[in-house]
Amino acid sequence: MAVRVVLADDEPLLRHGLRVLLETDGRVEVVAEAGDGSTAIEAVRRHRPDVLLLDVQMPGLDGLSALRMVSALPSPPVTAVLTTFDLDDYVARALEFGAQGFLLKDAEPATLVHAVVDLAAGGAVLDPRITARLLPKLRGVSAGLGRGRAVESLSVRERQVLELLADGRPNAGIAEVLGLTEATVKSYVSTVLTKLGVQNRVQAALLLHGVAPSP
Known part of the structure; x- marks a missing residue:
């Protein structure tokens, strides 16, 4: 069975590109997309995905607030934060709220797919470039x-x-x-x-x- 993913980012073109990359080899299925935190929470409740890929900087309810609320749900999905290099302001809170991975948005397609599959299997995912920064x-x-x-x-x-x-x-x-x-x-x-x-x-x-x- 494919790993079921909810993809949350406020940039439609980026979401579309990530969806195409993730679904290329059939191991990942994006079951819903969200452009803000409230929509992401609703998508998680409705679709009960294996993995939530979540941007932090979104309008309305931001990604950190959404992460905290998702983590409080019964049987929450594994959540990885989609990020650029601007980590300093929110990484500690993301960890506190239950983030189990940090992925750079410009990661190679194979890296993204492998990361999502590993997350669903219980792995911890850290882009080496993020680790070095932290x-x-x-x-x-x-x-x-x-x-x-x-x-x-x-x-x-x-x-x-x-x-x-x-x-x-x-x-x-x-x-x-x-x-x-x-x-x-x-x-x-x-x-x-x-x-x-x-x-x-x-x-x-x-x-x-x-x-x-x-x-």
Whole structure:
């Protein structure tokens, strides 16, 4: 079955282009489009998609407010923020409200499709260009919260799971690499999130990048 997506952005031409790119190889179906936050919420309620791709800067109800409301719905979709490089003003709130991915609007078609499929499978999706932009802030925040020590306290296996998680792999992919069952990986992921004091996989991925030594 195709991954069902709601696409929310206030630029019709961009929405059309993204829809064409996402639906090219048949693995993704855009079930609804929205030009503002209110319409995005209604589309999620009506269509119950697997993934919501959400722009932040939209008229009326903005994307952050929509994200907060969508996250409060029963069985909300996995949500990734569609963005340019202007991240500083809203990335922390997007993470707080439950964003599980950040995708640049100019990403390659294959990258977008792969990201959406991984999101639906439970992966965390971060464009490397976004991660690089966030690292200076994350290192400071991580140090202030003592979370660097939390990463260091993980067992060898938990650290392996975290590193694969941070690479964007869903549970099935982690299980394949480590020779574990998906149920075991799910348990490890839950333990890692708890130990790190984060809410979801993308926060854990960003935290690992933020406290890791510079190459």
